[in-house]
Amino acid sequence: MTQTAPAIELKGISKAFGPVQANKDISIRVMPGTIHGIIGENGAGKSTLMSILYGFYKADAGEIFIQGQKTTIPDSQAAIAAGIGMVFQHFKLVPNFTVLENVILGAEDGELLKPSLAKAREALTDLAAEYELKINPDAVVETLSVGHQQRVEILKALYRQADILILDEPTGVLTPAEADQLFRILNRLREEGKTIILITHKLREIMDITDTVSVMRRGEMTATVKTAETDPEALAELMVGRKVLLRVDKQPAEPGAPILQVRGLRVVDGDGVERLKGIDLEVHAGEILGIAGVAGNGQSELLEVLGGYRDATGEVRLNGDVIDLTGKKSDGQSRRKRGIAHVPEDRQREGLIMDYHAWENVAFGYHHDAAYQSGILMNNAAIKADTERKMEKFDVRPPDPNLAAKNFSGGNQQKIVVAREIERNPDLLLVGQPTRGVDIGAIEFIHQQIVSLREAGKAVLLVSVELDEILSLADRVAVMFDGVIMGERRASETDEKELGLLMAGITEMPDKPIIDAVEEQLAAKEAREAKQHG
Amino acid sequence: MDRMPHWADAVLVPLISLILAAILSALVIIGIGEDPVAAFNLMVEGALMRSAGWGYTLYYATNFMFTGLAVAVAFHARMFNIGGEGQATLGGLGVALVLLYIPWPHWSLALLAATLGAAAFGAIWAFIPAYLQAKRGSHIVITTIMFNFIAAAFLNYVLVNLLRPQGAMDPATEKFPEATHLPTFRDMFSSAETIMFRGAPANVTFFLAVIACLVVWLLLWRTRLGYEIRAFGHSESAAKYAGISPVRITVIAMLISGALAGMMALNTTQGESERLILNATEGAGFIGIAVALMGRSHPFGVFLAAILFGFLFQGGAELALWTNIPRELIVVIQALVILFTGALDNMVRMPLERVFLALRRKEG
Structure with missing residues (x-):
């Protein structure tokens, strides 16, 4: 019986950062020509695993096989050589370079740019035809919409002959229509025999597009299942380890003044x-x-x-x-x-002082509160007592007011911010x-x-x-x-x-296909940006 | 998780840095054919074993405490005030004006007024760069160092053209009145039978410096202003979110910093020379940077580091006096200590962090 070798096989990968075991004995097989989803909560170890695969981190233990060959990936150059391409959540593009210049960056053929640019232009035309990845090669990247910038990232990987494409939370910045279009591209890539690993925390995307899905929790791979044989509730339970309410229970609103x-x-x-x-x-x-x-x-x-x-x-x-x-x-x-209370968008940059203790953060923004003062000094004891009360009410773990904010998990950091703001009533x-x-x-x-x-x-x-x-x-x-x-x-x-x-800026149901209408809107916005830019 | 325990960061890192600096210094001393052990003994003997030695060590330490605190306060607001030298120079002018032109009945009142004068002049000198940074974005590192030169030139002009007594040859003011002279350690601690701290310049200002350490600690960790300064220093974006004005904190932190640097002049000008001379600061403004770095910008750390640098200064002077080790080499040794404790901090910290991680993993 002949069996195709998996495009990627990881065996027993472990990685620890100090006392934190980010990846624990992870084994996974990704078959060629499939879309393999990896889902898990923040901090479950998805990004660490992919960083190991792309050569950013070195695993403490375990083996990597690419197309059946045992491989070591000491750096990203080796990953590219092994045919792995990565599309990061935060794009690694030079904003004031054109699409073409970004594509050849790091893959120039010689000292002179002209031959490389000509070659890349030709390659882009071919790729655009093959995968529906249309883009103007001479557009300056910062004038492009986010969806199109992502397309440049994918093109960069394909230009480097990637057979395996890793996408880290690719839809986080896209409109639903753009996300649909991305999925169409991914489908097309799959048809052409590329292997795709899709990292996401959105259950719907997993259900929509993947063939197989692996669930990670606390650094471990808890399950790998065929997507067709599972449902969102089951996946959520695998991610969290208990039953989860996916929708919020609430009464109809009774708006007042x-x-x-x-x-x-x-x-x-x-x-x-x-x-x-x-x-x-x-x-x-x-x-x-x-x-x-x-x-x-x-x-x-x-x-x-x-x-x-x-x-x-x-x-x-x-x-x-x-x-x-x-x-x-x-x-x-x-x-x-x-x-007015405010839970800011970015708790690490705005909502919290990461080096401050939890109790100092509970006073943050409200440090003028009379209850927190005693004479000309601050009443640290009162703040700590208040923190303990809020931590208990909001189930912050660990409930230790003297721990620095940076040492809490993302969820518990957010609970500190939410407790601080909501408790002000x-x-x-x-x-x-x-x-x-x-x-x-x-x-x-x-x-x-x-x-x-x-x-x-x-x-x-x-x-x-x-x-x-x-x-x-x-x-x-x-x-x-x-x-x-x-x-x-x-x-x-x-x-x-x-x-x-x-x-996407469209107020009326268009009489043409939605994708085209969205494209048109985006093109118009890009043209405005380019004009402002020029 | 923190990478290593707090005590290791606060004690072990500077200690190892210091030992490394000492080893390298010893090699240099061997290189010029002298005996490092003897040299070290001489330094300890000269700086710590006699009360007069202590009198010098603590005199220098007083300067470094003020300038170290000045740098530390600015550090907490994430500003690098390297203008301590200029602010102390101006502080000296403040002391001189207060003591020369107002008659004081007792040294304690004179000290109080001189403190205000020194602090005010130092603060004003720090205010201009602070304002330019807060409102115009002119980088404070550039402006404060420029202001050091301006201060030196300005003082030169003032001493030569305005304050120099008629007929005097050197650029200095006349002696301050007798009533403003501060009690030295000798005055305070000697008894009829034994004279302590003979000839040493340490004076009552030392205690003022210790009080300043305490006040700065209270300010930073117990008051709302300190809370806002540290918050701004950690994250400007978060400070804005919380309604802490970056302009206000930048200016206030620099005013405090400049005032502390200015207060150094009490020790040199009112305490030691008893008149205003050129270059009374003797580089203490810059040593303050090393003191603050080594002391982890914590007032207690600054206190300890200031005493260490006081020891190095006094011990170094002894070496120059009694051995063939040239004066320049003592500067090299001091520079090595600054280099290792200040600039090369991470060289020690990172391997140490790895050691602690490995230890913890073994336990876990």
Whole structure:
């Protein structure tokens, strides 16, 4: 009996970082011409495993076989030579180079660029025809949409003769339509006999496109199953180790008086680019307004303005009173005093001081609170006691106020931030990406906390790039695209498809195929960017 | 998890750095044909075994404590204030003006006023770079070092053209009035039978420096301002989120830093020379950087490191006096200590971290 050798086989891979066992005795077989999904929570060891395969880390133990041959991969050059290509979550492109220049970077044939560029141009034309990877080779990368930049990354790998393509969370930054298109490309690559490893935490993607799926939990490979023989609930249970509620239980909203009213909000950034182009929105008491959209369309700027650390023009009212958008009274302290709490998008850069103890972080932003002072000194004992109480209520593990923030897992770090903000009982809660990099168990908990704040009659403004999260949490959804709100829908009366179109800047159902309409929209946006760029 | 226990970071790393510096220094001394053991004995003998030696060691240490604290406070706000030299120079001017032009009935009142003068002048000198950094983004490393030169030139002008007594040949002010002279250690600790700290310049300012260490510790770890300074130093983006103004913290941290550096002049100008002379700082502003690095920017660490550098200065002076080891080589030894404890910190830390990781893995 003849059997094809697996494209990749890992046997007993282990890797420890100090006391943390990131990968423990992992074995996996990826068959050629298949799409193999690897799913697991943050910190489960997916990225470490792929870094070992791509030569960034050296495994402590274990063997790697590529196309049946035992191989060692000491660095990424060796990985490329072995036919492995990697598309990182954060693209490794030179923003001010053209597509062509990026493709040959590191793979130039000689001192002079001209022959390499000519060769690459020809190769790109062939690849575009073969895999539907159309792209303008002379476009400057920073003017391209994120989806097209990703295409450049894939082309880079294919140009280097990759047979095995690893994609790390490829859809995190894409609109649903762009994600669909990516999947079409991946399907095409599979048909041509390429092997694809897809790392993701989105169960739906796994179900949609993979042939086989491996589940990782706490550094171990807990199961490898045929996708056709499993379902999302079973996978979630394998990831977390217990039954998980995938949807949020909540009563229908009973919106009260408007808490936040935004009129004609505009932001121009340091480069003179208009990031918000006249935003109007309202959030009522007892309501969650979700802001959907692909990252980078102005959502962050909106949160920063409302949170008090970016200047803007326009009118913002809180409980009917106009609040300052520039000057001394527009800072984070003034916002907090008015009853706006803010769970920022990036807890490591903004929400927490990673080197501060948990207790110092619980006071962060509220360090002027009278309860935290004793005379001219801070009442550290009171803060620690408060921290212990919040840690218990929010089930932060380990419940140790003296541990530095950086030593908590992502989910527990986020719980510290959420506890700090929600326990202030604010009139308005701003939440950005509340569950980014947070394990499923903690997601469930954080979602419940947000919903219970709503049920207490407070207003919540939720920004998330995860449509699933928006749809299950929000009562109303506003979609942002290129600094404007494209439309608003009741969460119960819309679906991913409709929101997906709005996210791509399309307000009406097109009479041509959706993919083409999206392409057109993106091309128009790129042309605008290129013009601004020039 | 932290890579290694806190005590190892605070104690073991500087200790090993110091030993490495000592070994290398010994090799250099052997290289010029002298005996390193004898040299070391002489340093200890001269700096630590007699009260007069201690009097010098602690005098230098007082300078280094002030300048070390100055650098440390700025470090906590993630700023590299290398302008301690200039701020101390201006601090000297503040001391001189206060003592020359206002009559003081008692040294304690004079010291109090001189402290304010020194702190104010040092703070003003730090304010300009701080403002330029906060508002204009001019890098503080560039501006503070430029301000050292400006301060030196400015003091030169002031001493030669404005403050020099008529007919005097050297660029210095006249002696401060008798009533402002500070009690030295000799005045404080000698009894009728035994004279202690004979001829040594250590004076009451030392205790002021120790108090400054304590106050800085309180400021950084027990007050809201310190909390904001450290938060800003760790993460500017997070500070903005929390409503901590980067401009305000940059300016305030530099004002405190400059004031501390300026206060060094109390020791040299009011305490030792009892008049304002050129180059009274003798490079202490720069030594402060090494002191802060070695002391991990912690006031207690700064205290210990300042005493160590005081020992090196006094011991080095003894070597130059009693052996054939040339003065320049003593600077080499001091530089080696600075190099190992300050600049090459990671050379020691990284292997040590690996050792601790291996130990922990064995336990686990």
